[in-house]
Amino acid sequence: MPAVAAHNCSASEAAYRGIEDDRTNGVKHGLFEIREEARQFIARENLSRDTHWEALDPNLKIQVPRCAVPLTVKWVPKTYGLSAPNVAVFCGRTIDGSWEKRWNVFVPVTSKR
Numbered sequence: 001m002p003a004v005a006a007h008n009c010s011a012s013e014a015a016y017r018g019i020e021d022d023r024t025n026g027v028k029h030g031l032f033e034i035r036e037e038a039r040q041f042i043a044r045e046n047l048s049r050d051t052h053w054e055a056l057d058p059n060l061k062i063q064v065p066r067c068a069v070p071l072t073v074k075w076v077p078k079t080y081g082l083s084a085p086n087v088a089v090f091c092g093r094t095i096d097g098s099w100e101k102r103w104n105v106f107v108p109v110t111s112k113r
Helices: 031-049
Strands: 054-055 072-074 086-093 103-111
Touching: 031 054, 031 072, 031 086, 054 072
Parallel strands: none
Antiparallel strands: 054 103, 072 086, 086 103
16 A cells, blocks of 8 residues: 655645735735735826836735735835836834834836737
8 A cells, every 4th residue: 555645734725826815814914915005006107107017916925914004005216126117015014023013025017018
């Protein structure tokens, strides 16, 4: 009889679909909500500047503590030396007891044209 390796994982691990499942909880801020903030910012930019940008997904390896204040979004300056346009989603203050006091997550942006 062949040996079978047991893998203990929760139901949520087994069904993880990526950023759609990466939601804010009591401890961490979800990448889904971070991406949505970036998308809303880009939609406003597109309307006001008649541009055709699209916010992509942030790096799925990033984990940040839950933010205690509303998130803000701004363009990342070209002086940061990134190879493509990005917006920074910024948290000015995290919940008490977090491993970081504030954070920012860069979200890549591309032209839809």
